Amino acid sequence: MSIFAALADPTRRGIVESLARGALSSGEIADQFDISASAISQHLKVLREAQMVRVRAEAQRRIYELDPQGVNELAGWVDELRSYWATRFDALEAELRKPAGKSRKR
Amino acid sequence: MSIFAALADPTRRGIVESLARGALSSGEIADQFDISASAISQHLKVLREAQMVRVRAEAQRRIYELDPQGVNELAGWVDELRSYWATRFDALEAELRKPAGKSRKR
DNA sequence: TTGTTATTTTAGTATTTGCTAAATTAAGCA
């Protein structure tokens, strides 16, 4: 799950948000930010290694798009967190619903 | 969205996963990892600032639990990413479903 | 070929991060 490390950087998060709207070349991505093409390329490498994006070559251009692999992995982690949490609340709710209770633990 | 920066660290992710199963004191959290209580305290501070966890005092103990604020913010970002993406696939699907097409751009 | 465009890789650097050890704060107990 180094996906979170990949998304820790605001520029990389911006790249992912852009790619959610459609595939873009490295240069098109670079145009959207105030840093060098080199820096963008390095960010794209991190996103690639985290499987958040994938590339295909088109002449001398590199076209980037979101990688379902990483998106699903991320979504899975978050969904799991949410579901454990939901379970807890259900349990708490059930507890509160009990008659009058002798409880108050500790 | 510094939530992703907060979750970039594997120890902090572990803390969040533990808290998804229920509230824990600082010490109970520290017991689950091989680093000092000081290091855990610093991680908890990062998670608190990102609003991923919140604390309440109980005598000299600090009880930590997941903060709905951050969990919802994170889930929201991921859901939005997913929904933009779903829209794109619907559009692509519609495109592919078209009669026979004169297309093939560029 | 030589030049141009698109992109990546390498080197070097300043900043940030995660850790430990030591000091500090604060509540409960003798």
Added chain:
DNA sequence: TGCTTAATTTAGCAAATACTAAAATAACAA
């Protein structure tokens, strides 16, 4: 009042990160 327990804060340091500038790769165009 001290001691003990639980936790945080501070200082200092080694490792990781994000950047720029410069060099390298590679495809197309003259």
